[in-house]
Amino acid sequence: MSNDIFVVVEQLKGKISDITFEMLGKGREMADALGGKLYAVLIGSQCAGLADELGKADGVLCVADVRLANFNPTAYKHALGELVRERAPRLLMIGNTSMGMDLAAGVSALLNIPLIAYCNNLRVEEGKIVATAQIYGGKLFADAEATGDQLVVSILAGSFSADAGKATGGAPVEEIKAPLSINGGAGVRFKQLIEPEAADVDITKQDILVSVGRGIQSADNLELVEELANALGGVLSSSRPIVDNGWLPKARQVGKSGATVKPKLYFAVGISGAPEHLEGMRDAGLIIAINSDPKAPIFDVAHYGIAADLFDVVPALTEKIKEAK
Ligand SMILES: Cc1cc2nc3c(=O)[nH]c(=O)nc-3n(C[C@H](O)[C@H](O)[C@H](O)COP(=O)(O)OP(=O)(O)OC[C@H]3O[C@@H](n4cnc5c(N)ncnc54)[C@H](O)[C@@H]3O)c2cc1C
Structure with missing residues (x-):
């Protein structure tokens, strides 16, 4: 078992969302505390362009396939699951977003790795990972440790600084062939992206x-x-x-x-x-x-x-x- 950390990159139409940078900043801290490496995991139709923004990581693992162009919870679960099975990171960080909630639960169930959801903090204590998770819809926060060697966490947006995770260039990119199991996603079909009405202010x-x-x-x-x-x-x-x-x-x-x-x-x-x-x-x-x-x-x-x-x-x-x- 390694002490490596995987951060799943979330992007929409080629723009990496802030939650990714928040996790990379925190992931860097955690990897340094555990003595492991930090990897950004990119799943999509191509890696070009996006990987340049992921310099905070020690490496970018890119699973690129035309069938992964749009988010499909089943196909993504298998693409990520295979990678986690092979490389056995200690910690897998996924945004607690509408996409991430599906993915984190799916990978956790697929590989039988515990999931701590709705996290807003992470720390290393005596070599163990402790996650602070929101429960009862935010009324209480609980510190949780998982049994076993591996852990999946889903991180609430806004928990960490996004700026701390931003760095350009530098991280070597490894291209990984999508596993055959992504065909399991065929039962779920991406139909259309419905965008919210354009906002007058952000x-x-x-x-x-x-x-x-x-x-x-x-x-x-x-x-x-x-x-x-x-x-x-x-x-x-x-x-x-x-x-x-x-x-x-x-x-x-x-x-x-x-x-x-x-x-x-x-x-x-x-x-x-x-x-x-x-x-x-x-x-x-x-x-x-x-x-x-x-x-x-x-x-x-x-x-x-x-x-x-x-x-x-x-x-x-x-x-x-x-x-x-
Ligand atoms: C799945 C789910 C998602 C949700 N998502 C959101 C979300 O994104 N955002 C959100 O906000 N809610 C969300 N809600 C709803 C949430 O549960 C609450 O119903 C909502 O936040 C209440 O809004 P409110 O505080 O404006 O109204 P109320 O709870 O009705 O509160 C009104 C307040 O105004 C005070 N007040 C009344 N008159 C005056 C006065 N004259 N002067 C000063 N104070 C006064 C009252 O004392 C009261 O505290 C969600 C609920 C669910 C189930």
Whole structure:
């Protein structure tokens, strides 16, 4: 058994997603602590171009085949499974994304290797890998160790710095022939990529977000919170009910089924702090919550809290910020 670490590269239409770089940065740390090597595993129709961005790894293992051009959980499971079976890495890191959740569970079951899902941290303690995993939808975090020599983990987006995993050039690429077993994916057919509507703003890239929840009561009142966002030089985002009501576009939704954000400042206005919402924003630099219920769970993660009626606080705050400017 090696002490090597495999990071599965996630990409869409030739663009590597940030979760990959987050895992490469953390994977580098873990490989150094274990005394193993770090490999980026690329599965797709070709390696050219993408491998150049994976310089943080000691090597890139590329399984390229035209049948792997689009994500197919069964075919990808077999392509990755064969590689893991042959090379026996100590740790396999996969993003806890819509693709990664399928893949991590599939490989774990195929090879009978334990899976710790929903991880937001990893460390090495006395030679053992300890993973911190989110349970009960984010209400609790548990430190977990797996039995056996190998482990699969799925990592929540936003857990680590993506910049720490970015480095160009350098990593040698090994091309690996796709195993025959990928034909097992024939029962599942890729039909179409349905892209979300084009977003007017990308809330994952903002330093300041003012997020609004059901406490706002009606679409007409949104203006109030938007004024606060404007005064702060930030952008309006929201909890899910606001999007479900059609008051803001889907691209503005923060949380489990929306975006994971990590702004420097996150205002939560009239948001209760359900686990599905917290999942998308708990790592923001500074969280300020305004909620009339002093027992609202949002106050458990907020750095500052105002237990008051938002209709009193928000206009007064906006006015003060404008004055201060
Ligand atoms: C599979 C799944 C995925 C989900 N994904 C997401 C997701 O991505 N994002 C998300 O946000 N949710 C998601 N949800 C929904 C989630 O469970 C909650 O229902 C939702 O987050 C609640 O939104 P809210 O806090 O705006 O509303 P509520 O829970 O209704 O909270 C409204 C808050 O406003 C406060 N309030 C009311 N009036 C005032 C006032 N005048 N002044 C100040 N405060 C006031 C109340 O005290 C309350 O705390 C998901 C759920 C499921 C099952």
